[in-house]
Amino acid sequence: MRRTIFAAEHDDFRESVRGFLTKEAVPHTEAWEAAGVIDRDFWRKAAAQGYVAFQAPEDLGxxxxxDFRFNAIIDEEAAYTGTAGDGFALVNDIVAPYLLDLTTDEQRERWMPGVTSGDIVPVIAMSEPGTGSDLRAIASKATWKGDHWSLTGSKTFVTSGIQADLVIAAARIEREGVEGMGLFAVEAGAEGFTRGRKLDKIGRKAQDTAELFFDDVTVAPENLIGEQGRGLQLLMKNLPQERLSIAVTAVASAERALEITLEYARSRNAFGKPIGSFQANRFSLAEAATEVAVARVYVDRCIEAAVDGSLTAEEAAGCKYWTTELQFRVIDLGLQLHGGYGYMEEYEIARMWRDARVQRIYGGTTEIMKEIVGRSLGL
Ligand SMILES: Cc1cc2nc3c(=O)[nH]c(=O)nc-3n(C[C@H](O)[C@H](O)[C@H](O)COP(=O)(O)OP(=O)(O)OC[C@H]3O[C@@H](n4cnc5c(N)ncnc54)[C@H](O)[C@@H]3O)c2cc1C
Incomplete structure (x- = not known):
């Protein structure tokens, strides 16, 4: 079905993103996977092309x-080209809204030029060793010391945590007269801020993921992002876009998996015929193709809703869980139809399979997404 949400400027943008990723990312994917981290030069090149935090005003780079359609195009092209890493989704879709919408002029001027040039990698640290789904249980605390905050606690599973130059950390506030949480910006090099090991994941291997530790880190009052005590509400406000971003990647990955599986099913023979011509396989692929097409229409509708500001938390949650579950099913079918070759690292479907698994977990698990949808049903 023809997509209807894009104009000519989006199509031109897609073409340039695809050309850039094909030239600058695809040839390095294997090396980045082996290193467990993406080359910083690539990120600077992407920034020089205008692909990083392009929402920022021109005077900040x-x-x-x-327009979330541009974000979606980068996410989709990253999925279609098999580009390693989650950097674009992390910075453009998840962190930029915090840095642009919740900050003061002074904060934006301090951080955004570095973010848009690729010199500052910003990350968000909500999850902790003891809690992920239940953000209200965050134990990191920021204690007011009269003229600054003291931040203490541990964060885990932080995407780009090894490369991070600016960490937005959620912490419980300890200050007389203030209840709730705050978002605190910690710059690399701050005393008491250390990184743990690079976590050894089963997929998305080129993307570094890390533990971060804060031991009585001094945070200046001008590094508080948004209003003190409202950290949880600020996280909740931005999570729908994060979930839509994951859904966009999910559908694009499912489309890519379908494409390579169809090619394989047409060309691989068994018992004298292409494996795709057996009715069982043809039916499975027909179901997958139909479900992916349905998902595409729903995600496009959600992208439109994000653009006009009407996307609800429930719509984003439903979209995230349904598309990521579908992504995994379609990729698993694709791997099965590749037979033994599907289990071999050199086959794209194998990498897609291990990379897809986490989509049902991060950004809020499928179960939590169903809770959010369920709560809206008046049950
Ligand atoms: C590769 C990767 C990258 C990540 N990047 C980041 C990042 O950049 N920043 C960040 O802050 N976090 C990040 N995360 C953390 C991620 O968001 C959490 O792992 C996720 O929210 C789940 O939290 P948890 O791991 O603590 O699981 P838990 O909350 O302990 O959940 C364990 C299981 O219990 C289920 N469960 C929990 N509560 C309920 C309930 N009420 N009803 C039914 N079932 C329930 C869950 O669905 C899950 O199946 C990342 C995680 C991974 C793996």
């Missing part, structure tokens, strides 16, 4: 383009 961005393009002033606040």
């Amino acid at each position: 961005g393009a002033g383009i606040d």
Whole structure:
């Protein structure tokens, strides 16, 4: 079905993103996977092309383009080309809204030029060893010391945590007269801020993921992002876009998996015929193709809703869980139809399979997404 959400400027943008990723990312994917981290030069090159935090105003190095369709195009092209890493989704879709919408002019001027040039990698640290789904149980605490905050606690599973130059950490506030949480910006090099090991994941191997530790880190009052005590509400406000971003990747990955599986099923023979011509396989692929097409229409509708500001938390949650579950099913079918070759690292479907698994977990698990949808049903 023809997509209807894009204009000519989006199509041109897609073409340039695809060309850039094909030239600058695809040839290095294997090396980045082996290193467990993406080359910083690549990130600077992407930033020089205007692909990083382009929502920022021009005087801060961005393009002033606040249109989620451009974000979606980068996410989709990263999935279609098999580009390693989650950097674009992390910075453009998840962290930029915190840095642009919740910050003061002074904070934006301090951080955004570095973010848009690729010199500052910003990350978000909510999850902790003791809690992920239940953000209210965050134990990191920020204690007011009269003229600064003291931040103490541990974070885990932080995407780009090894490369991070600026960490937005959620912490419980300990200050007389203030209840709730706050978001604190910690710059690399701050005394008491250390990184743990690079976590050894089963997939998304080129993307570094890390533990971060804060031991009585001094945080200046001007590094508080948004209002003190409202950290949880601020996280909740931005999570729908994070979930849509994951859904966009999910559908694009499912489309890519379907494409390579169809090619394989047409060309691989067994018992004298292409494996795709057996009715069982043809039916499975027909079901997958139909479900992916349905998902595509729903995600596109959610992208439109994000653009006009009407995407609800429930719509984003439903979209995230349904598309990521579908992504995994379609990729698993694709791997099965590749037979033994599907289990071999040199086959794209194998990498897609191990990379897909986490989509049902991060950004809020499928179970938590169903809770969010369920709560809206008046049950
Ligand atoms: C590769 C990767 C990258 C990540 N990147 C980041 C990042 O950049 N920043 C960040 O802050 N976090 C990040 N995360 C953390 C991620 O968001 C959490 O792992 C996720 O939210 C789940 O939290 P948890 O791991 O603590 O699981 P838990 O919350 O302990 O959940 C364990 C299981 O219990 C289930 N469960 C929990 N509560 C309920 C309930 N009420 N009803 C039914 N079932 C329930 C869950 O669905 C899950 O199946 C990342 C994680 C991974 C793996």
